[in-house]
Amino acid sequence: LLFFSGYIASAQSKSLGTWNILSFKLNLNKNWSVFHELQLRSQLFYNNFSNYEIKGGASYSFKKNISVLAGGGRFMTYSDGNNFKKPYVNKEWRIWEQFLVNNYSGRFKFENRIRIEQRWTSSLGYRNRFKYRLNVMVPITNKKIVPGTIYISGWDEIYLTNSGPHFEQNRIYAGAGY
Numbered sequence: 622l623l624f625f626s627g628y629i630a631s632a633q634s635k636s637l638g639t640w641n642i643l644s645f646k647l648n649l650n651k652n653w654s655v656f657h658e659l660q661l662r663s664q665l666f667y668n669n670f671s672n673y674e675i676k677g678g679a680s681y682s683f684k685k686n687i688s689v690l691a692g693g694g695r696f697m698t699y700s701d702g703n704n705f706k707k708p709y710v711n712k713e714w715r716i717w718e719q720f721l722v723n724n725y726s727g728r729f730k731f732e733n734r735i736r737i738e739q740r741w742t743s744s745l746g747y748r749n750r751f752k753y754r755l756n757v758m759v760p761i762t763n764k765k766i767v768p769g770t771i772y773i774s775g776w777d778e779i780y781l782t783n784s785g786p787h788f789e790q791n792r793i794y795a796g797a798g799y
Contacts (some may be wrong), residue, residue: 623698627698628700631720634681634736636664636665636666637664637666638662638663638664638665638666638667638669638680638797639661639662639663639733640662641660641661642659642660642661643658643659643660644656644657644658645657645658645692647708647775650731652681652682653679653680653681653682654680654682654685655677655678655680656673656677656678656679656680656692657676657677657722658674658677658694659673659674659675660672660673660674661673664701664762666676667786668696668704669701669703669704669742670699670704670705670714671698671699671701671703671705671710672696672697672699673696674694674695674696674697675694675695676692676693676694676696676715677692677693677694678690678691678692678717679691679692679718680721684722686721686722686724686725687721687722687723688721689718689719689721690699690717690718690719690721691716691717692716692717692719693714693715693716693717693719694712694714694715694730695713695714696711696712696713696715696717697711697712697713698710698711698712698713709743710744711742711743711744711748712742712743713741713742713743714721714741715739715740715741716738716739716740717736717738717739718736718737718739719734719735719737720734720735720736721733721734722734725765727763728759728760728764729757729758729759730757730758730759730760730766731755731756731757732754732756732757732776733753733754733755734752734753734754734755734778735751735752735753735754736751736752736753736754737750737751737752738750738752738775738782740749740770748758748782748783748784749782749783750780750781750782750783750789751780751781751782751783752778752779752780752781753778753779754776754777754778755777755778756773756774756775756776757775757776758772758773758774758798759760759772759773759774760772761773761797768797770799771797771798772797772798772799773795773796773798774792774794774795774796774797774798775794775796776793776794776796777791777792777793778790778791778792778793778794779791780792
């Protein structure tokens with residue numbers, strides 16, 4: 622019920638859009654890794670593109686289940702209906718610091734993520750944002766999530782800011798991965 626309530630909520634469009642993400646991660650050694658991510662979003666099914674993101678960073682793992690990350694990126698939002706034509710709704714540069722803790726219970730992997738963002742936006746000026754995400758992953762093709770595993774995942778992420786209104790967003794996700 623909670624999953625489908627977004628479809629009937631007044632803040633949601635009735636159209637089916639797309640949210641494409643391409644992620645790269647390179648493990649430099651047992652502690653250090655770097656990542657790069659590209660996102661492309663549309664308001665209609667592969668039409669009416671209005672947002673893209675280019676971001677990257679580095680992470681350090683203290684143990685198997687605890688890591689910290691620093692990242693940065695460029696985030697561009699255009700007006701709806703024009704496939705990346707001006708006017709811009711928002712141009713943003715963002716850097717962030719992140720703390721991640723993974724816990725395991727049977728087949729379930731629980732990922733707790735806390736992120737602090739510093740944002741320079743064309744629409745709102747400088748702002749800070751605080752995020753908390755709880756992600757649950759369940760392996761399908763293995764007993765644990767290891768390389769080559771097909772898995773299902775679901776998360777809830779809350780966005781808060783240091784200036785009013787303090788509650789900004791609540792995003793819910795359900796999907797699969799490999």
